[in-house]
Amino acid sequence: MKIKERSLVIIKPDGLQRGLVGEIISRFEKKGLKIIGLKMMRLDEALLLEHYSHHKDKPFFKDLARFMSSSPVIVLCLEGLNVVSAVRLICGVTKSSEAEPGSIRGDLAISTAYNVVHASDSVETAEKEIKRFFKQDELYEYDKAEYLYVYAEDERK
16 A cells, blocks of 8 residues: 555643543544554653754743653654644644644633644654654555455555
């Protein structure tokens, strides 16, 4: 199968500590997205600085770094057709109070800072983020039988 677009998702400390990991992962699986990488990890200062470099000079960065390092996180690499936009739709907008009901943030978060998940915002960003969080041998290629029932034949080519 040639469905190769990928996206990175981080289930943040609030998602882990509130016991939402299974529900969050289930939403991606129910959509038909394929998990090709999954791990629990702690984010150290160097990784946080690299990942959030666009926020490092903002007043909230220290609080963000403290929050993101307060607990392990779950990191996922998902694969599927138009997966970046699909994941962002499933997650909902960053500001949880404005997220649509039915989205992860709309249903499970109220805070903008503690908004349960991070999701890549573009295909280009996803490629960088996946390399940042996963070694190549931590990503698994496999055929997912379900794809025969998720994607039309012309979409699988």
